[in-house]
Amino acid sequence: MIGWLRHQMHALTSSLRRLSAQPVATLLTALAMGVAISLPSGLYLMLGNLDRLAGELPAQPEISVFLDTAASMTQKRAIAARLKQADIADARFTPKEEALAALSMEQDLAGITAGLTENPLPDAWIVRPRATSQEDLAKLSDELAKLQGVAETHLDSQWAERLQVALAIGHTSVWLLAGLFAIALVAISGNAIRAQVLSRRDEILVSRLIGATDRHIRRPFLYLGALQGLLAASPLAACWRWQAGCCTRPSRIWPVCTGRLSSSCRQLHSKSQPYWALPPCLAGSVPGYRWRARSVRSRHPADFREKGTLPWLSTHRLRVLK
């Protein structure tokens, strides 16, 4: 156990020494990784906030309930009773005469309505439900359409639907972007570790010859990747904190919006604080594992061979070439 800890400490300190020996390269890599992490996560946060904002805005969708021309008085009374229930915020009855008069007010249609011998419009109720979510509205609209004496209902919430669709597209693209940046993250840290492996080639070779296990050789590179990920993630942490602090300042333009943003920022920040540095760390370590494996395995049989032999060609590959 003590030996194991000693090995871990040794790997950690050697990785730290390596990183601090090349501060500029380390910072540049951390910067690239930080951008790759913060872009999709920032977008995701923004979309999440928009989502909540859209859900809670006083959207005032309306359902127009058109009555059947042949509806009986009893049916009309039943409908009126239904529209007084708790899930309806407001219901306004528009008799067909009023509707026709309103139509006649429209300049373009005045001529047409004047020529009508009888009123073709149905009686209607303009209903404002309490529910705001798309699902509940659709459910209520369907329920009302099924009432006796109702010809049809019309849910007037196109803009809300469009917003929902736009948000859904936004979510998909954020996930796509996150996927792409995850690949970029692995590639960036892979490249950095590859450079390290190449610059430490001699050390790897000699270590193998004097009895280092694969794990011993791999360990510093894993730590290197993890440290780089951590380094990339820490400015991001500062950013979140700053953003959360910023948004608490009152804004006259849209207090609701800023309030929401800040609370969700803080939520995200406090909820996952210890965990969200993990993905970049892991992303950093993965290439460490890969590159170590490739460099060490393929080079080992060739290390005594004459100079001029390509050291990275394994014996199998040499056979194929010949």
Place this chain on the structure above:
Amino acid sequence: MISFNQVTKRYPGGHEALTGVSLTIEKGELVFLTGHSGAGKSTLLKLIAAIERPTSGVLSVSGQNINRLSHRAVPYLRRNIGLVFQDHKLLFDRNVIENVVLPLDIAGLNRRESLKRARAVIDKVGLLNREKANPISLSGGEQQRLCIARALVNRPALLLADEPTGNLDAGYAADIMAMFRDFHQVGTTLLIATHDDRAIAALGGRILHLDHGKVEEMSA
């Protein structure tokens, strides 16, 4: 300690470096491996350290069958073998003592104990006043002595040396051979590949002559 039984090593491309070699080296022996270059001296040493594997035949080192040794077991075999290279294989990104400490770090020894042992062995090869120097500033003979120190710091039972005096003038070569004689006297098994006849004459010991992949015993 080491036994070859009809061992053949053929490299990809068909070149046969060793052909049906059979020999036994006992614990504590001092053995010289001679022969012109390309005779298979280095291959023989590489087989013992499991850097290469035999194509056919049976090779056992300290009771372990090298043919069947798993990839994971190789490092533990090598920790019992000290390797001295003709080109030293030193690391120039660290100083003398750090180079010597490397095998002990790999073995997971406590740092203070490692440094103590490293200093002792550096003292033995006469480099104690250069312990903080970078190996690049050392002369060829000093670099070779450093390489020997690194091979010995783990107190291996077996020391393999591939042309340890290859690039050195007679004075340095004699120094190094004298060092080898000391190690032999404390019971280390030594296998030295060389074509330096003066060194062989100075130390005495068993001589194996390799010629075109075949081995023959020679009297000193």
